[in-house]
Amino acid sequence: MNNFTFHTPTQYIFGRDAEMKAGEMSAKLLGKNILVVIGGGSVVRSGLLDRVFASLDAAGVAHSLLKGVKPNPTDRLVYEGIDIARRENITGILAVGGGSVIDTAKAVALGALYDGDFWDFYCGNAKPENALPVGTILTIPAAGSEGSGNSVITREADLRKLGVRTDSILRPLFSLMNPELTFTLPPEQTAAGIADMMAHIFERYMSPTANVELTDRISEGILKAIIEEAPKVMANPEDYDARANIMWSGTLAHNGVCGTGRVEDWACHGMEHELSALYDVTHGAGLAVLIPAWLAYMAQHAPAKPAQLARRVFNISEPDDTQAALLGMTALRNFFHSLSLPVTMAELGIENPDIPELVRRVLINKGEKFGGYYIIDADIAIQIYRLAL
Numbered sequence: 164m165n166n167f168t169f170h171t172p173t174q175y176i177f178g179r180d181a182e183m184k185a186g187e188m189s190a191k192l193l194g195k196n197i198l199v200v201i202g203g204g205s206v207v208r209s210g211l212l213d214r215v216f217a218s219l220d221a222a223g224v225a226h227s228l229l230k231g232v233k234p235n236p237t238d239r240l241v242y243e244g245i246d247i248a249r250r251e252n253i254t255g256i257l258a259v260g261g262g263s264v265i266d267t268a269k270a271v272a273l274g275a276l277y278d279g280d281f282w283d284f285y286c287g288n289a290k291p292e293n294a295l296p297v298g299t300i301l302t303i304p305a306a307g308s309e310g311s312g313n314s315v316i317t318r319e320a321d322l323r324k325l326g327v328r329t330d331s332i333l334r335p336l337f338s339l340m341n342p343e344l345t346f347t348l349p350p351e352q353t354a355a356g357i358a359d360m361m362a363h364i365f366e367r368y369m370s371p372t373a374n375v376e377l378t379d380r381i382s383e384g385i386l387k388a389i390i391e392e393a394p395k396v397m398a399n400p401e402d403y404d405a406r407a408n409i410m411w412s413g414t415l416a417h418n419g420v421c422g423t424g425r426v427e428d429w430a431c432h433g434m435e436h437e438l439s440a441l442y443d444v445t446h447g448a449g450l451a452v453l454i455p456a457w458l459a460y461m462a463q464h465a466p467a468k469p470a471q472l473a474r475r476v477f478n479i480s481e482p483d484d485t486q487a488a489l490l491g492m493t494a495l496r497n498f499f500h501s502l503s504l505p506v507t508m509a510e511l512g513i514e515n516p517d518i519p520e521l522v523r524r525v526l527i528n529k530g531e532k533f534g535g536y537y538i539i540d541a542d543i544a545i546q547i548y549r550l551a552l
């Protein structure tokens with residue numbers, strides 16, 4: 164096991180009515196003049212925003228609003244938010260929504276205290292040292308941004324989708340998590356969220372680091388819980404306990420605990436970010452296509468860890484590693500299909516993907532060689548995209 168630092172300062176307040184703590188927690192941790200960030204309107208339609216405003220008002224917290232964050236959020240709204248934050252002397256940011264909203268809030272939090280262009284942090288020209296405090300009210304379990312120190316933004320000018328990763332500066336100070344808020348999710352968003360959280364575990368599980376049995380077992384346990392609970396939320400979107408288990412899984416999948424003590428991979432995320440940047444597909448759906456393709460390649464070239472995953476999570480008893488890895492990959496594909504997720508580019512709606520362009524972009528954004536468990540270069544990236552066709 165490698166040395167590690169694991170720092171998660173986020174206070175999670177989990178359960179029914181958690182959002183009613185918005186006022187109290189904001190007053191305590193975000194200050195008295197906050198910017199509320201929301202997406203395209205689901206939180207307005209559900210009445211959540213009204214409840215949040217009432218809670219803020221009751222706690223004496225003044226609030227401005229930044230609305231209209233789209234999935235695969237872009238820099239445009241970030242600049243707008245930074246302007247508001249500076250003009251209104253905003254003391255903290257409350258994101259009410261999913262990963263796109265939370266990531267926009269984090270980008271505004273960084274940019275508001277920085278003299279240069281916030282994009283510097285995303286393209287690696289500057290290192291985050293300071294940010295306004297961020298809190299979240301999560302409405303979709305998926306990206307894990309409610310517990311992560313990361314934010315992912317797409318620059319409209321060239322469609323570069325890049326993430327900034329911090330140990331703690333961008334971790335929300337609190338996240339209010341009421342599983343009931345996820346009852347209104349469209350089934351395809353619920354399913355894509357499930358694929359994304361599973362991917363966050365795979366990206367850490369697929370590691371070259373040996374002797375991380377505890378981290379492996381934690382990861383396998385969360386994956387098994389997701390596999391058990393996912394059909395329940397798809398069949399009955401108002402199954403509180405199943406929603407709760409999925410919601411908490413999404414946080415634990417990405418708050419870092421599944422990566423402790425080991426090198427992580429992240430090749431599939433790198434390759435998916437190019438898909439969602441170029442074709443604007445849902446991030447989790449893109450991963451449902453790419454993870455099995457990556458596993459199919461690894462089954463032939465580095466089957467040991469995928470075989471372990473197959474045996475321990477998908478109960479495959481095949482002794483040969485390559486065959487076990489392939490059977491595990493098929494089990495995963497079948498599982499994604501059972502949630503009505505796409506598992507090929509064609510099913511994702513991309514009939515003729517421009518693979519050379521996808522590869523060109525991923526090499527720019529991730530480097531000529533990327534991945535942790537197995538090093539991916541241009542040639543291998545082409546093969547994996549082809550396996551996803």
Ligand code: NZQ
Pocket residue numbers: 201202203204205206232233234235236260261262263264266302303304305306307308311312313314315344345346347348349352356359417432446447
């Ligand atoms: O915009 P609204 O109207 O709110 O609708 C959203 C959006 O259309 C809808 N939705 C959310 N909660 C809902 C709801 N609809 C009904 N009822 C609810 N309760 O769902 C749609 C998707 O929302 P979005 O925020 O885009 O989803 P998600 O959480 O999957 O976030 C995806 C983004 O996060 C990035 C992805 O790349 C993508 O840009 N990621 C961020 C990470 C991080 N910061 O750590 C890590 C991830 O790997 C990922 O890359």
Ligand code: ZN
Pocket residue numbers: 306359360362363432446
């Ligand atoms: Zn993801």
